[in-house]
Amino acid sequence: MRLMLALAVGLFVGLEREWRGKEAGLRTFGFASLLGGLGGLLGPQFAIAAVLLLGVLVCFLNWQSLRANQGAELTTSAALLVTGFTGVLCGLGHVVTPAAVAVTSAGLLTWKERLAGFSHQITAEELRSAILLAILAFAIYPVLPASPVDPWGLIAPRAAWVTVILIAAMGFVNYLLLKLFGTRGVEVTGFLGGLVNSTVTVTELSNRVRETDGRLQDVAYRGVMLATAAMALRNAVLLGLLSYRALVNSAVPLALILLSSVGLALVRTRRPDAPGPEAPSLPLQSPFSLQSALKFGAFLLLFQVVGTAGQSLLGHAGFYAVSALGGLVSSASAVASAASLCAHGLLSPTIAGVGAIIASLASAGVNFVLVARVSEQRPLTLRLGWALGMVMLLGLVGAFVQTRLADFIH
Template identity: 30%
Template sequence: MGTPTDVVALATGLGVALGIGLLIGLERERSKRAKHPGGATGQAGVRTFALLALGGALAALLGSAAVYVAGFFVACLGVASYRATARSDPSLTTEVAMLVTLLLGMLALSSPAVAGGAGVVVATVLANRRRLHRLSRQWLSERELHDLLTLAAAAFVVMPLLPDHAIDPWGALNPRRVWMLVVAVMAIGSLGYLSLRAFGLRFGLPIAGLAGGFASSTATVAAMGERARSAPALVGASASAALLSNVGTVVQLAVVMGALSPALLSYLAIPLVASGSVAVVVAIGMGWRAFSASNDRVTIGTGRPFEVMTALRFGALLAGIMLLAAMLRARWGPESLPWVMAISGVADVHAAAASVAQAVTTGGVDMATAAIGVFAALVTNSCLKCAAALVKGGRSYALRVIPGIAAIAIAFGLALTWA
């Protein structure tokens, strides 16, 4: 007899396995009844899947020999099930689901949380068969699917292979962090593209802009600039989304400073609220005409979610700026904090703010100097956004975005003088 903890862990694993089997089985039962409302079909249903998941858990408990027997049994069961239903339903979905259910049942004993989450994902995928088919056959074009696969490869194949440490003498160039910026540009472009397709002009781009701001406001400004250049009718909406991304920047600044130095957050509370409020106002004001347009559904079938070379050039530019900032910081020393923060803020205002907050916590800098450093980083980062708006989006887009970005930085500076 094991300890009470072991008994609870065993009961939890078996309970999760049973829940996974019931969940997937209910979906398969509903699916087969929808296809064959007249009676029995010979396909596995809720009881079969529940027993398969429990059988997988028990096999994992008994040892490797039982696992082999269970796997062989499910393979034979799958073959028999397919042969019985091949004429009426040639799909292999149920048979594959049987194998997956067995494996999830085995996993439930050692990792019940992972197995439970995976079981929910499996059931969701099975239940959304028609939506997924419509997505792949009607909604996404071949070129769009290729671009999304490129994004997935960049995020899940290339990025894990890159070293997660600095490779230069100044400790500035981290290949994985630089590549994350490249992926952010592609992901934000894809998010904006898909949001526009799914939610229309009125809600699609604002959602993408606000969400993108939490990843990288600079990347969002660049991605929305590409959207505006490829679809001139969306210049106003793209500019509004780019300005809305600055709300994410302000919120993230507050989170970073609050985590590292609550005293600095309290000192800069009024400037942060002021700049965030201005960001919301200018974004709504800039996009009001676009949001109230009658053609809420915009057709963009000839566009692309992102341009790979544009994202690569953007990453290379930021990497060069980060390297230059590190070289100058090493040359000038810590006494030139505001100037160094100004240069560092070009590449990443949040990293610069984190550095300042950490210095305040350790007593290396006083509050007033730290506040000036944060403001300097925000100003230079705003300059980079303005440059990105002009280069990526063109003159019309830049004329809409640059005044708004300048107003946000000015609001922070004015509030800082009054704080």
């Protein structure tokens, strides 16, 4: 059974090489994996000998390719070596790992054009941002103090940095998705833009409405509503990752905000002379940089300290007031702060959930103010006023229902 698995793994990877017409194809990869499986069955010395023999095969393959003036077969050589090691794993009795490696290897070989096209589209700034993200996550995070550094136990650098890395990674991934798919319609543009930065998205949509003298009102309306839905979804994901109990205590209102925003975005009242659903370009910069990371971390620590102080001095009302102000500045920071305080036992899940809801509603209110000030289009302002007002009302109703459910359960 181990040898049959090794053979199947080799044939699976070699199928792609055979399809591309490579010299090392289906049978070669099958033999390479089978050789590794035999080495794994017979013992460590035979496994090492099998890998060395594969190295000889790779050298012969590249020598033959260079002699025919076809260049070195680096990708095929790497795939052969990986397949040989995968066969060794099969011979040792592993099942899941070699199968996963085979699927991944076949995917890397098959998606050659897409991966190359994606890498060529990345700018130098985006590449630097990705490297900086890796440095902050794997180099700086391990050396940060794990325990709080203040006498009150509020500032825990490592816990705060985890949240910063989480937000930055989410924003960077969403930015890449927006870059890939954001020109295919305002629905994708508004939603993915809202995941990156809802404030920038709403501002840019409003600018497009003003520049076109109101011809893109219907487009901007849908984009703003979907950006609001994306903001609610992002906050829900943050709560789920940082404090599952806080998410449970805010699930109903966040779901109502998300569903009502999407539902209202689907209601189209386009005028006969209005243009089609053109997707405005959003000049979003890469959301991850040292400045943005430090800015978010400062906001997070500020909301944690001020929120805890407000909770101690003014009770629940103090924390809720801080959440509302945080939503006006950065709803992600306010929500992450509430979830972090809940995870460390400084806030109850109910209070943290309500604070996250208040921050989300405040962010939706900011979207309306931005449209009113930037677009200079009264019809759009009135339409969004009714829509966002309904969304905020449903959110408040959901918060009331959520608290009643929590009281009933307790």
